[in-house]
Amino acid sequence: MKNKEIKIYLVSPRGFCAGVDRAIEIVKKTIKKYGTPVYVRHEIVHNKHVVENLKKIGAIFVDELNEIEDKSRPVIFSAHGVPKSIPKEASKLNMEYIDATCPLVSKVHREAENLNKKGFHILLIGHKNHPEVIGTMGQLPENEIDLIQTVEDAENYKEQNKDLAFVTQTTLSVDDTKNTITALKKKFPNIKEPAKEDICYATTNRQSAVKSIANKCDIFFVIGSRNSSNSLRLVEVASQSGCKYSELIHADSKIPVNKIKECQTIGISSGASAPEILVQNFINELKKTFIVKIKEVEIIKENIIFKTPGKLN
């Protein structure tokens, strides 16, 4: 029998951003235009549910272009962006490619490239091995760009012969990044910064929404994948903003029922690559054990849409 009542603060904006919507739409439109199969290099966005659904309609996911058996089929590059060498490799292989890189990631690519052309050595603030970071580092020759992951990296960075400029990954923690930038500016007062912040609107809004309510929640759940940078940052933001316990709910998670039994208020959000159906499934699971009261907390309405490439329309 259900006798424990819990209050859920369901925050928004949450879930899909314009870049993720566009990337998924690109796969669907490519299948519609070219038939099946179409290849996708890397997870189009970091979500298993999304990837499995696209597999069902004819997408084949590969890690590298040389795994593609039928090179006459088109290949799509993921929303995270790719190093410059990848479209070059596709052209060499005579493959047709469609680039689903989010326009806000492309903006960072162009920024890094332009600053480098003007003579700056580039520092990229981001997380090693994330596909977006690999893509951005790959816009420039290796000796023209270095990765800064932490405040310590910034403090220990050895000056180059060139003037320095920095860009950032789009899905970082707004607050942690501020600290890294402050450390860089302290050590290199003349470092050039991007004209407009690189952390994207979707990351900023989702973090602000979590921040606005975290201290009222006994526990905070973020629906998203383990390899989703912006989902992981939301979990951190919830605990840094006053919620004692926050947890990522991913494809293999078990609902921590006993922990929830000790709580009155629960916060829920989802990463930019997590479909809303996963949030609703999670709430439906909670309803099996608890009497659930939901309060929507919306801090801002998003109405950004990115167009898909003209050749697919």
Ligand code: SF4
């Ligand atoms: S999180 Fe931001 S940068 Fe990444 S796909 Fe979404 S809008 Fe683009």
